[in-house]
Amino acid sequence: MRFPGRSAMFAFGVLASTVLPAMADPVTVKDVTGRDVEVNVPVKHVILGEGRQIYFLAALDKENPFQHVVGWRDDLAKADPESYAAYLAKYPGIAKLPTFGGMKDGTFDIEQAVSLKPDVILMNIDAKTATEEAGYIEKLAKAGIPLVYVDFRERPMENTEPSMRLMGKLMGKEQVAEDFITFRSDAIKQVTDVLEKANPKKPVVFVERAGGYSDDCCMSFGNENFGKMVELAGGINMARKIIPGTFGTVNPEQIIASNPDQVIVTGGMWEAYVPGGDWVGVGYGADLAEAHRKLDKLTKRPAFTGVKAVRNGDVHGIWHQFYNSPYQFVAIQQIAKWLHPDLFADLDPDATFRALYARFLPLDYKPGYFVSLKGE
Structure with a gap:
């Protein structure tokens, strides 16, 4: 059998690097509660623990903020129907996204979440107590699914910047996150x-x-x-x-x-x-x-x-x-x-x-x- 020469192997490597998608790397991030969480970044599949989390996800991905969303809570259409209708008109596929209940009211379907194979689940910090009492973090960890907390509600003036930086890291949009933070600070x-x-x-x-x-x-x-x-x-x-x-x-x-x-x-x-x-x-x-x-x-x-x-x-x-x-x-x-x-x-x-x-x-x-x- 004849093996390819070094130049041929090098050429194959260059070709592969241009054709194959970049692999996600395990990175330890710190969420707004101070927890260290290992996540493969950039994430390709994400579950939004609240539909209104699209507010910050959209600020990081102007082209298609829903491209990595595999499920979300069903609150946006009720709490902000005008924004939902505008997003639906531009991205009609969101009508078919699986929806979830909330951690706080005990209607979050963990089996459904696991079946969607997300790389990460985003949860608002106000759901922390309910999440911990139900043992969701441990149950998700057994399926290899990390959960991270963000906060734009409980202490938004303190936690908005770290939450945006965390999301920038997870989504591979770190510079966009910094640009947004600067825009916000200047305003x-x-x-x-x-x-x-x-x-x-x-x-x-x-x-x-x-x-x-x-x-x-x-x-x-x-x-x-x-x-x-x-x-x-x-x-x-x-x-x-x-x-x-x-x-x-x-x-x-x-x-x-x-x-x-x-x-x-x-x-x-x-x-x-x-x-x-x-x-x-x-x-x-x-x-x-x-x-x-x-x-x-x-x-x-x-x-x-x-x-x-x-x-x-x-x-x-x-x-x-x-x-x-x-x-x-x-x-x-x-x-x-x-x-x-x-x-x-x-x-x-x-x-x-x-x-x-x-x-x-x-x-x-x-x-x-x-x-x-x-x-x-």
């Missing part, structure tokens, strides 16, 4: 640098979480999420000392007694959850006239009787999903513009969001994320 500095120099008086702000979603009043935020965004935007979060964690509830009497200067209500198109509800329908391409009507209706509730913000028209609606995505910097800019209109007269949050879409996201931008009663 926030457009607010914080001005405030540091001007040192304006800070208005008291009440942020109502998902106002009108139920008849109860009122959910809000402690010293994180929208509460932290308010402070970065130059305000005092009314509920900071009332709510010890990220999320909680304040009594109507506390709102009246605090007499906030500004009220911000988070909202979305939640027809699937609360048909015909009083929620403020802001979001991708939203009908702002209808959102304005609903926002005004919410001010008539007893919790806002005689409140300064209502008297002065300083009541605003903002897209709820800023609380659960890496796009919080747009919300910070808009809140700053509401709280300090003279300082930020030239700041254009809508243009910032439009630039984000143009540079990082696969969809065409549609406004509709903010509404206000001020001056109307």
Whole structure:
């Protein structure tokens, strides 16, 4: 038998390297809980523990963020139907993606997950307790499937950057992740640098979480999420000392007694959850006239009787999903513009969001994320 010469073998090696796909390499990554997890990267198959995780996956893959998704939780179509419809129109194949229930409500189907042979499962940090109590990590490990935690909700101002870097590492999009982080940081500095120099008086702000979603009043935020965004935007979060964690509830009497200067209500198109509800329908391409009507209706509730913000028209609606995505910097800019209109007269949050879409996201931008009663 005649063996090929060294030059022939070299030529074969070059050919193979150009034809065969690059093999994934095992790498140990640290998730946002501090766990060291071994994952073969770049991952080729991923399960999204929450459908809204597409917000950050899309920012890393402008061409086709779904190309490696083999399953996802079924929340996006209900929580953000406009964005889901836009993604569905561009990527119709997502209608056939297997869907899952949640870890927290015990409806996650681990056998289905294993059958899809993912390289990794992404889980939000707020599902950590339920995940551990059910022993999912150990069960998945027996099938050779790692689980990593990300966080854009519990401590987004602390965990967004490490979560994006982690995802960049997993998806082989490390430079894109760094570019996004820089874009985000620069947008926030457009607010914080001005405030540091001007040192304006800070208005008291009440942020109502998902106002009108139920008849109860009122959910809000402690010293994180929208509460932290308010402070970065130059305000005092009314509920900071009332709510010890990220999320909680304040009594109507506390709102009246605090007499906030500004009220911000988070909202979305939640027809699937609360048909015909009083929620403020802001979001991708939203009908702002209808959102304005609903926002005004919410001010008539007893919790806002005689409140300064209502008297002065300083009541605003903002897209709820800023609380659960890496796009919080747009919300910070808009809140700053509401709280300090003279300082930020030239700041254009809508243009910032439009630039984000143009540079990082696969969809065409549609406004509709903010509404206000001020001056109307």
